[in-house]
Amino acid sequence: MKLQVSSQLAVLAMVELVANADRQLTVAEIGAKYGASSHHLAKVMHVLGDAGLVRAIRGAGGGYQFSGNARRTTLLDVIELFERLGPSGQDVGAAGEGTSEGLALHAVLREIDDTVRATLGSITLATFCGLMKRRQNEPSAPRSRPSSVLTANR
């Protein structure tokens, strides 16, 4: 399972904003933390803004603020603003389409897709922040992130 960089950035930015709900964060601040380019992150924030999940506050001290419901917005809600996860039906033109082998392969892939969607669709941003805090409190959890967690996955 691998998400597109935009989806990863969107989830990380949302979590950052939810965890810092009392202040605005700039694209540069979020980008610096996750090793993402401001240009790419700005595009991501624009999509999140259109979806009503963040609002931009202009002027000195401005930045982005979370404007959704962290207990109702799931990771799937965020990710599907950027990419489609799993086919809803059999892909037209897929190899083996119409054959019993193709149908069997489709059934297996569907099973995987269903699990992925169920997992991402059941974890809200609030739950994810809680998970993150629990991980931080575990004695063996790494205390600092690598400087560029995203560029490594590009």
Place this chain on the structure above:
Amino acid sequence: MQKRSAKKPRRRVRPAAGATTRGAGGAPTSAGRFTIRPARPGDIPAVTALDAGITSLAKGPHWQDLLERSRARQTGHFFLVATSSANPDALLGFIVGEIRAWEFGSAPCGWVYALGVASGARGIGVGEALLDAIAREFRRLGMTKMRTMVAKLNALPMMFFRAEGMMAGPYIQLEKNLE
């Protein structure tokens, strides 16, 4: 039965705001908005109605059987209810679970196999308090794991259990049609 390592930090599970609880065999207190106590035979009609309101299936004999099992085999079987502190006859929710050992090779652990909260009592911490209460009972008997099973497409309970810190475990449920 598993024993907890003395060196392992014990995670403290606190009752949700508004709840007062006692152990499965103890008498309840009633200082909060709702009270959690072991189920009694007189609770079964309300449990059946609450569950039927969620699942559209009235399963009275099933709940009666689970209650009898929890009362007959005190150790490891739990059937708890949450009632309104203001109106003790008003059932707000229930939870049923038990300790199961070596199923599918699994070491003993607590299983939650039913949890229901009345639609009018949601969002005030009843489900969380019930889950905390049964977790305390499991922990009291030495369990270090608690499991449950949820339909993948049933978003509400999935989100609830996730919010309570539950994650996918090491088992996958498999099934086939029998023709």
